[in-house]
Amino acid sequence: MPRAGGGSAQGRRNPLGAAPGRRPRVRTWPAADSRARTVARQRAEVTSLQQGVRYRRMFVALLSVVIVVSAVVVLLGTVGLFAETRSRPLTTAEQDRYKQEEIARRWQAWPATGVFPEEVKYFGLDRAQQYARRVGIAPETECAKGVDAPVAGILREYGCRTLLRATYIDQTASFVFTVGVAVLEDEESRVSATDELTQDDRVGVLPVAFPGTVTERFGPDQRQRTSWVGAGPYIVFSTGGYADGRTRAAIPPEEILHSELWPAAKSIGNQIAYFLADPPKVPPCTQGNVC
Template structure:
């Protein structure tokens, strides 16, 4: 009788062992298939969006702000703005006027990257700021609440992006008092701001009326180029370290 029971328990143990082995094999097969299958379209979209959102800290500053950017009328010869320098500080509060910071803080500003460009004739200086948000929706809400593109005649541009001067360059005299114009653009989770003035550093309050010929026309073109590059989504390549698929 005891021998019969022992054999019965042995059979039960063998059946259970085979069941566990089969379950483990199925689970391992499923895991292997999951790890080696092609990503779905939704996963590719999420990976592309995440890569765009990381660019502000994953890319070198020189890639965010190229050394030269073209500008000019669509039917005319292109001219080039040259980068005078890049601001190492990326704090939101340090990058914009306090009144503007109120709007940016409300929508979750994460950083403000700044660089300054000088036009080809070295007469106009433009500081460009990339304001970083968590996602495109927060960036869009902040963008819609920003003040108009430019300050009133003779009143300068305020609140606006803070000017950034670099000694030894044509931007050396450009400070907040010299800001005469401001623009804003948006791409993905980024809002791109500009503030411009003259390289001689003359204060905006000394300008009684705006100069003819749109002297600050290069600024929105520079901003658009930077916004476009930062927000242009690439096809995911899961074999490269910059992607998280």
């Protein structure tokens, strides 16, 4: 019989089949090395931090470049603006442009009484200085409506903007004169237009009569002669006749040529042209009289 509390060797085997006293053959896995994991994690954090620092340095460098370039642009713009706006002497070209622009706007900048003064000096017989008196100023009109047809076509072709007219009488109230100012775009256009104007002294500006005055009988048929003179962008026309209404056809040709009337008419037109184109005083500097 077997011993109490004992058993056969087979009976003493453990449930896994290993003999008593022998180590089981189950493979044991080594535990993860926590220190290695910590080192790897720290290394990854350091790498990420270093990459972030590099990106930050690149961003800061790029931002610095942008700021520097912007500052240079602003500085150059400020220097250029200062150089452009600071007071300096006018060049010859700028002086000429100033004069042209000043003369070209006078017909608008001046009052009508500035374009057509109340009295205009002229020379009578023996070069005696006399004064013509303004009777009235006509409303502004289209160029083609204030001149004869042959002249209207030329003015229209070269861009005439408007026509200003006024009527004067001489110092004795014997002669009547109408002066017309045709306003062109610029002096170049005016020169081109005057190159084509006819020399026929029977056509030019149409007279303006004012009822109730000594000019009321002054019409196209009463014109003895007509003429014009160029001044800046303006063509100044003039015509004259007798206050008593005599027509050109009623006057002998020799009297038309040698009458005191015609020199007076031309003198009045020339005086108004001189007022309009008289060169203005040009400031020496871009901002006045101090450079």
